[in-house]
Amino acid sequence: MTARIETSTLPAFAVPRLPSLSHAAVTRLALSWPLPLAVLLLWHLAATFEWLPPQILPPPAVVATTFVDLVRTGELPDNLWISLGRVLAGFAAGGAAGLVLGVAMGLSPTTRDVLYPSFRAIAQVPSLGWLPLLMLLVGLGEALKIILIAKAAFVPVALNTYQGLRGVPTRYIEVARVYRFTRWQLLVKVVFPAAFPQVWNGVRYGLTHAWLALVAVELLASSEGLGFMIVYGRQLYQLDVVLAAVVVVGTVGYLLDRLLTVLEQRLLRWRHDAF
């Protein structure tokens, strides 16, 4: 964190980095394939020779066909959109609340003293612990899912924002005092940029946790969405549907995380320009 701040104040090293495929990168790429291919082959063999019944382990080709079918009939995209909508709504609500609380606790010692212990206590109960109570209070509807996802995103965002703000080295603030920054300038030009990496970390964790909570809550209480597809497929012993949905869950999780990484680089570039 400190290193980043320090380099960002240096003159820009504007050496454009070309995306070159070096020898090492090609080797890395080539070596990453044997294991998945071996597993796929083993899976295929197990299915062909019926080491396991096909209800338990459908052949990879069947899973692929099912996947294409699910996409073509619109079943997979429909459920995917529903899940994505839920996760974004919950993440937006929980993340925003987490940012507000984190900033409030980070900037005001009084707020921290009053709220932090309770916040810690609430954070200790795993998201799923709230589920049965919430089910009774708000029913099985959309509100339940959004609240639970929001809670899952809220905790890491609030915690990291708070710790990021508290962790701003006092010497930065002293320098700002020397320059006679106003309170606002101090916040916008020193405190927030310095805390940014950790706050962003919190946002990333928040999104990861939101996705985790989404899958869990859809497995437990839902009639649509990716999690529901998994439960439904399992109940009908259609493991091909289950596996196809699991692959999508993994891919979306990966893409969401990538998205935030790319965004971070964008935002950091903006910071370089600003300094």
Added chain:
Amino acid sequence: MTSNTDWRALVLPLAALALWYALTALQLVDTKLIVPPGAVLDAAWQVASGGQLLAGLRASLVRDLSGFAAGSAAGILFGLLLGVSRWAERLVGPTFHTLKQISLFAWLPLLSTWLGTGEAAKVLFIALSAFYPVALNTFEGVRGVTRAQLEVARVLGFNRIQLAARLILPAASARIATGLHLALLYAWLATIGAEYLLGSSAQGIGSVVIRGKATFHVELIVVGMLLIGGVGLLLNRLAAAVEDRVLHWRGPGH
């Protein structure tokens, strides 16, 4: 911490408690849905003396800890292997990093199809939840060993086992501790999740809560939630204390 801070920390919980009590005492809400605090206390007393919840708690803890132990042991070995061997990292690393993106709970239906809804599926699921953070942090910790440190060990003529035991593991210990800490929290989440999703016939605190929900015993649910949270808090504290102890030799300055 001064007594002043302690006092202010109680403001919010006490206010919430007072609001809760007032709402139920004045019958402003459906007391079947939002049970009065007294009923929760009664329920807590009953389950404590009846032993239902405590037996469930014990079953959950045993499950949690066995899954945690298995998963984190595998995680340390795996992370060590990946960190030490370039070949292992290149062959297995990409697959590992891809698989870890699959949301934990998506594994549950698969595991239950393959292993049934018994103890094996639950413990394996908990182990899986502990495995990822430990493996990842161990790997990164091992990667943090510097070339200079390695060269000193070479000069001293360390063999492979000495190298692992005297240099690599101690150097990575802080990261491994972080991984174990995370794994402890994830394992507890997974324990509750597994008990919710894999049948409520088995013993376990999650099963008790789900039964409470099914039979509309709100006070039982609240007691269960408090216990789940309490255990989470305790595990977290315990991990922090152990971490301080074990990493004590690092001293300040790190």
